[in-house]
Amino acid sequence: MTKALERREKLRVDLIQAAEGMIAERGLAGLKTRDLAREIGCANGAVYNLVADVDELVLLVGSRTLHRLDKALSAAESADAPSPQETLVRIAIAYCDFAAENLELWRALFEHRMAADKILPDWSVNDQLQLFRHIYQPLAQLLPKRSQEQFGITARSLFSAVHGMVALGLEQKLVAVPLPALRKEIANLVRAMIDGLVAREVKMIGGG
Amino acid sequence: MTKALERREKLRVDLIQAAEGMIAERGLAGLKTRDLAREIGCANGAVYNLVADVDELVLLVGSRTLHRLDKALSAAESADAPSPQETLVRIAIAYCDFAAENLELWRALFEHRMAADKILPDWSVNDQLQLFRHIYQPLAQLLPKRSQEQFGITARSLFSAVHGMVALGLEQKLVAVPLPALRKEIANLVRAMIDGLVAREVKMIGGG
DNA sequence: AATTTTTATTGAACGATGTTCAAGGTTCCT
DNA sequence: AGGAACCTTGAACATCGTTCAATAAAAATT
Structure with a gap:
């Protein structure tokens, strides 16, 4: 047996x-x-x-990729930074670096589309949701007044914005951006986003 | 003949x-x-x-999609908004709405990968670069001190960030976000990004 | 108008690909 | 050892994009 x-x-x-x-x-x-x-x-x-089929195989590889990405983001999260803001910057840059170093595997995470009738398994969904949690703690320190729900949405938005910069930045269709320039630009925009979010947090009482 | x-x-x-x-x-x-x-x-x-082959056909369809997207963004750009900031918000929401209303065609723009050896024609590259130009004018009013080069980079970053929010927001793999919530969240983050960029523009003399 | 030359269209065939399955081999329990 | 349960195999199938010799159509020439 x-x-x-x-x-x-x-x-x-x-x-x-x-x-x-x-x-x-x-x-x-x-x-x-x-x-x-x-x-x-x-x-x-x-x-x-x-x-079962190649879809499952791709999902299994994706799970490994997500776990490695998770580790990379964890490292950036727990590295001691001078401020929560800089922690978020480091996480964003870690995301960028991981994507650059694992370009095809990282792309596969988003390129892959399952047949519409097949549903993707729970473990795969869970893997993906774990990503957002990395920015919860530092972001919570910066935006203490938000409700749990608003907070989750903001976290996902911040993550998505960085993802977009990395995705289009590493795309070769358009003018290829040199990696150091991309990293610098991501740091810039993350800092600006956080500044703006914090400033708006102060201005608003109820949120919206 | x-x-x-x-x-x-x-x-x-x-x-x-x-x-x-x-x-x-x-x-x-x-x-x-x-x-x-x-x-x-x-x-x-x-x-x-x-x-010539399916690649060319997809590119031709992509060109049409890009031109329609261009028109949608032009409309948002020239609609009279109370401020350059709000113009940018409207452009971002127009991008989101176009993606939602033309989901598969919009996705095809980014999903399509040509065989590595084939180079994509000039007209296709041009089509894509035109997109960024929509946010030039309102952004220039908000960030007058930047050099031409810094400015182009910032414009692309802003565009990419919105793209990321739309891309992950419309993805069905993760929890599907209702469209009105996504629009609201995009408006929020765009305002925050611009606030932050403007504030940083004031603080810095040279840039970076 | 008839004939030749050039061009366009066809659909069968090719090579690749994911997937299935009957046939044959292996392993395990008694 | 012997038989039942399981596993592995590679040929076969359906579906693709793509090609190409044969056929039909159009244009040019006489």
Whole structure:
């Protein structure tokens, strides 16, 4: 009972790693079941014993990517910065750096679209929601008056804005932006956003 | 000499319109040459007399989408707003509304990846760069001290930040955000960003 | 108007791809 | 050892984008 399962488990791990490497090297569109099978040493059809379909495989790789991203953001979060504002700047830059260093894997997180009828599993949704939590603590120090709900929305907006700068900044369709310039620009705009948010927090009583 | 070319031109227009409709209805992944051929009444292979390949077709549809987006942003830009800041807010919301109303076509602009060896034509690059120009004038009124280069970078950053909020906000993978809430949140963050940028403009002499 | 030359259109065929499945092999329990 | 349960295989299928020899149409020439 163990021998077969062991092999299966090992193969499954190999498969996920091979898929990760293949996406990193050739992009999401370069992921091919036959190449994967050859790489891990099994038949093409055997891939479907290890995984339901490629969608699931991409989701599994995505989960690994999200966890590595999570670690990178955690490091930036807990590094001692002079202020909550600078903590947020560091998190934003950590996000940018991670995307640049893991470009294809990071892109795969957003490029991948499942067939409309299939629903994505809970663990995958959870993985994604964890990302926002990194900016909660420093942001809470800066915006203490907001309600829990307003706060969550603001956190997501801030995250999304940085994501947009990274996404378009690393896009090669438009003029490619040199990475140091992008980092600097992200730092600038994050500082400005926070300044503005804090100033508005003071001005408003009720929020809106 | 005319008869054949006329038919060709008409078919080509039909093809592009059919492709546009198909992307709008079924997404970029739902675009199929055989379905297109059936829809415009020609053989599958004939598509390649009208267009080099699917990449070019997607680019042509993208060009149309960009021009419509351009018009929507122009309207927001020239609507009389109480201040340059509010003009920028309106442009941002116009971007959000366009994306929501043209979801699949708008997504196709960013989802599409050409084969790495093919270079995308000049007219396509130009189409894209035109977008940033909409926020130049109101932003210039708010940030008069910036150099031309700093200014261009800031404009792109602001645009990218809004793009990110729209992109993640309209994504269905995460919790779907209701559109009115998204619009409100975009308005909030744009105002905050501008407040912050203006405040920083005053504080700094040289820039950075 | 007839014939030749040039051009356009067709749809069958090719190569790749994700996915399935009957056939054959392996492993495990008794 | 023997049989039941399970696993793996690779050929086969359906669906793509794309190509191309054959066919039809148009244009040019006589």
